[in-house]
Amino acid sequence: MTDQTASDIIVTKVDEAPQLASASLLPVIRSFAAAAGVSVGTRDISLAGRIIAAFPERLTEAQRQPDDLADLGRLVTLPGANVIKLPNISASVPQLVAAVRELQAQGYDLPDYPEAPATPEEVESRRRYDAIKGSAVNPVLREGNSDRRAAVAVKNYAKANPHSMGRWSADCKTRVSTMAQGDFRSNERSVTLTAAQAGKARIEHVGLDGTVRVLKQGVDYPAGTVVDATFMSARALRAFLAEQVDATQAAGLLFSIHLKATMMKVSDPIIFGHAVKAFLAPVFDRHGAAMQAAGIDANSGLGVMLERIADMAGGAAILAEIEATLKARAPLYMVNSDRGITNLHVPSDVIVDASMPALIRAGGKGWGPDGKAADTNCIIPDSSYAAVYDETIAYFKETGALDPATAGTVQNIGLMAQKAEEYGSHPTTFEIASDGVVRLIAANGDVLHEHAVEAGDIWRAASTRKAAIEDWVRLAIDRQRAEGCEAIFWLDRDRPHDAELIGYVEPILAAAGVTDRFAVLAPRAATRRSFETIRKGGTSIAITGNVLRDYLTDLFPILELGTSAKMLSIVKLMNGGGLFETGAGGSAPKHVQQLVEENHLRWDSLGEFCALGESLKFLGETTGNDKARILGAAVDVATQGVLDHDRSPQGKAGQTDNRDSHFYFALYWAQALATQTESPELAARFAPVAEALAANEAVICAELAAGQGSPADLGGYYHTDAAKTVAVMRPSATFNRIIG
Ligand SMILES: NC(=O)C1=CN([C@@H]2O[C@H](COP(=O)(O)OP(=O)(O)OC[C@H]3O[C@@H](n4cnc5c(N)ncnc54)[C@H](OP(=O)(O)O)[C@@H]3O)[C@@H](O)[C@H]2O)C=CC1
Numbered sequence: 001m002t003d004q005t006a007s008d009i010i011v012t013k014v015d016e017a018p019q020l021a022s023a024s025l026l027p028v029i030r031s032f033a034a035a036a037g038v039s040v041g042t043r044d045i046s047l048a049g050r051i052i053a054a055f056p057e058r059l060t061e062a063q064r065q066p067d068d069l070a071d072l073g074r075l076v077t078l079p080g081a082n083v084i085k086l087p088n089i090s091a092s093v094p095q096l097v098a099a100v101r102e103l104q105a106q107g108y109d110l111p112d113y114p115e116a117p118a119t120p121e122e123v124e125s126r127r128r129y130d131a132i133k134g135s136a137v138n139p140v141l142r143e144g145n146s147d148r149r150a151a152v153a154v155k156n157y158a159k160a161n162p163h164s165m166g167r168w169s170a171d172c173k174t175r176v177s178t179m180a181q182g183d184f185r186s187n188e189r190s191v192t193l194t195a196a197q198a199g200k201a202r203i204e205h206v207g208l209d210g211t212v213r214v215l216k217q218g219v220d221y222p223a224g225t226v227v228d229a230t231f232m233s234a235r236a237l238r239a240f241l242a243e244q245v246d247a248t249q250a251a252g253l254l255f256s257i258h259l260k261a262t263m264m265k266v267s268d269p270i271i272f273g274h275a276v277k278a279f280l281a282p283v284f285d286r287h288g289a290a291m292q293a294a295g296i297d298a299n300s301g302l303g304v305m306l307e308r309i310a311d312m313a314g315g316a317a318i319l320a321e322i323e324a325t326l327k328a329r330a331p332l333y334m335v336n337s338d339r340g341i342t343n344l345h346v347p348s349d350v351i352v353d354a355s356m357p358a359l360i361r362a363g364g365k366g367w368g369p370d371g372k373a374a375d376t377n378c379i380i381p382d383s384s385y386a387a388v389y390d391e392t393i394a395y396f397k398e399t400g401a402l403d404p405a406t407a408g409t410v411q412n413i414g415l416m417a418q419k420a421e422e423y424g425s426h427p428t429t430f431e432i433a434s435d436g437v438v439r440l441i442a443a444n445g446d447v448l449h450e451h452a453v454e455a456g457d458i459w460r461a462a463s464t465r466k467a468a469i470e471d472w473v474r475l476a477i478d479r480q481r482a483e484g485c486e487a488i489f490w491l492d493r494d495r496p497h498d499a500e501l502i503g504y505v506e507p508i509l510a511a512a513g514v515t516d517r518f519a520v521l522a523p524r525a526a527t528r529r530s531f532e533t534i535r536k537g538g539t540s541i542a543i544t545g546n547v548l549r550d551y552l553t554d555l556f557p558i559l560e561l562g563t564s565a566k567m568l569s570i571v572k573l574m575n576g577g578g579l580f581e582t583g584a585g586g587s588a589p590k591h592v593q594q595l596v597e598e599n600h601l602r603w604d605s606l607g608e609f610c611a612l613g614e615s616l617k618f619l620g621e622t623t624g625n626d627k628a629r630i631l632g633a634a635v636d637v638a639t640q641g642v643l644d645h646d647r648s649p650q651g652k653a654g655q656t657d658n659r660d661s662h663f664y665f666a667l668y669w670a671q672a673l674a675t676q677t678e679s680p681e682l683a684a685r686f687a688p689v690a691e692a693l694a695a696n697e698a699v700i701c702a703e704l705a706a707g708q709g710s711p712a713d714l715g716g717y718y719h720t721d722a723a724k725t726v727a728v729m730r731p732s733a734t735f736n737r738i739i740g
Pocket residue numbers: 086087088089090091138262348349350351354355563564565583584585586587588589590591602603604605607
């Protein structure tokens with residue numbers, strides 16, 4: 001087989017809830033896979049693992065870890081790649097700092113995260129930490145476009161067992177507020193590169209006095225690349241936010257801001273910082289300079305700010321002013337009202353793809369400081385995609401909530417490969433230092449884009465490669481052919497970038513003779529059409545760019561299935577391999593908190609089961625290992641069994657949890673293998689396993705339940721203690737013995 005460095009399948013080691021779940025599930029997978037001669041390796045892409053790998057020279061031999069992310073980034077470009085990717089933390093600065101502190105406390109001699117690097121050593125540490133920050137993993141691994149949908153069994157289960165939905169009342173005042181001018185959408189320019197313009201481009205800033213400063217050079221754009229440039233005007237953003245602070249209060253709504261500070265790791269923390277400053281404007285007017293001198297950065301959020309101010313001379317007075325300002329303003333949308341954590345505390349606590357659907361599912365309600373649900377002003381500064389949520393809310397106000405018992409489904413084909421579009425733009429995003437002009441200049445000297453900018457503006461270039469676009473359209477054609485249903489390219493002819501994409505899409509559809517099977521609609525119209533289709537029980541394929549891939553694969557699943565954790569998420573790698581993502585959601589920090597408090601893990605591994613089935617079947621196809629294929633088909637049966645018998649985790653201690661669901665998954669998997677007839681050898685091997693698991697069900701369940709209800713010790717959060725984690729996640733000696 002190809003170079004997977006000796007393993008047939010690689011499973012990523014990640015963070016938080018999915019990592020805890022892996023501690024229980026991976027031994028089952030390894031044990032079963034061995035029967036088909038399939039080896040399952042791991043690569044550590046956790047936040048802690050990536051931090052450790054970045055500072056080998058400061059660590060002991062025993063502490064050091066190789067750079068597994070770099071290794072995986074190489075693997076996914078090989079034809080034989082077969083990777084199961086679990087969700088990992090895309091760290092905001094407060095998360096990164098917390099992880100570093102935890103590792104330091106465990107004896108790792110890591111440098112502090114330098115907020116304001118001064119010495120050459122600090123500049124170097126900051127450079128290494130910046131590479132770890134934000135969404136640093138997904139763009140590296142996603143060497144292909146994405147196909148996310150609910151497996152038929154999962155969708156049918158959701159219809160038969162509909163989750164709760166909040167009610168929409170006609171007088172609901174919840175709304176989306178977005179900028180009308182000066183934002184990324186309004187300033188966008190786009191061009192498709194000619195062969196003459198291909199090569200290494202550069203980005204430069206020309207000051208008002210004519211001084212030229214190169215912001216970035218050697219940006220490699222092959223011919224046919226769609227190259228965009230745009231900027232968010234800081235002046236327009238400040239005016240917009242100030243207006244929203246007042247308008248929210250006048251309308252009697254909760255103030256909320258929804259960004260993607262993780263994936264958009266350069267631009268969105270800055271925008272978040274502007275929101276913190278706008279909300280606390282009186283405090284920043286009076287103490288802004290003093291706070292800045294004390295190294296306080298609003299971009300990291302109110303949480304860190306409050307800690308730091310408490311340490312400042314005269315801090316108590318500033319804290320009192322913050323409290324008074326918060327009282328005088330509109331109430332804030334809360335992350336955790338019991339603990340007083342607001343929307344403005346941490347930039348990565350409210351992430352638009354998950355936060356907006358949760359609010360919409362709740363009937364347009366957010367949580368206020370009083371712990372009660374209330375109508376909310378949802379501020380999404382950039383208007384590029386805000387219309388999707390605005391239209392969704394308008395639609396539900398008109399028609400009432402979606403009924404998951406009868407709703408159809410929206411699948412997604414997402415343009416993601418080769419760091420496509422905005423989600424690949426971090427290295428070419430800049431907070432502008434002074435007024436002037438920013439130019440993007442092609443290798444041949446052509447000025448591709450030019451913008452007059454002011455200090456503080458956020459300028460960025462994004463690119464989308466021809467090969468990635470063509471692959472995406474082909475994937476859409478295949479998917480539409482397989483489903484025979486409505487298929488919509490969510491592209492806006494009036495948006496410069498989308499117009500360039502349409503320039504690719506339409507000729508490819510025409511050449512394939514399938515033009516009539518596809519519609520091209522701007523996001524607002526596509527949103528309405530898709531909801532109308534699924535309300536009638538139909539299926540629609542949303543063919544979208546990278547950002548809408550992310551947003552829609554939480555929005556529709558959360559409304560249709562109650563969660564995006566159950567999504568099938570396949571990335572056909574462009575060089576022939578397969579990347580199987582688990583679910584479409586994140587790493588659920590709230591679940592870890594619950595495990596630590598009461599030893600109940602409500603993480604649902606259904607996404608992992610779906611990914612595992614696909615990965616094994618793919619391995620069977622690509623290597624001719626028929627047993628792997630049979631193992632994969634049996635995974636699908638087991639997944640169905642977990643659903644049919646209601647063995648998915650539930651919310652409260654004492655109910656079925658993640659570990660219980662893994663036992664039942666193993667039981668049904670073994671039974672499916674024991675009863676299949678294609679491989680008598682596998683049947684013979686698994687018959688006694690199935691028998692032993694079934695015979696010991698009561699004992700195993702009792703052993704799994706024994707610790708529930710009391711606190712669990714993992715020996716860490718970002719870097720848990722391996723032995724303690726195993727003890728917590730594999731508490732059934734009987735189950736372990738049978739699997740082992
Ligand atoms: N692919 C990736 O690598 C991704 C990583 N992330 C990262 O994840 C972290 C958290 O992001 P956040 O936006 O809070 O989103 P999450 O998806 O982690 O959490 C939102 C909520 O979704 C529910 N949920 C998600 N997954 C599951 C599951 N498998 N089983 C049961 N419920 C689930 C939980 O609801 P409830 O609490 O009601 O049970 C959870 O609180 C961030 O660090 C972010 O960067 C985010 C998205 C994708």
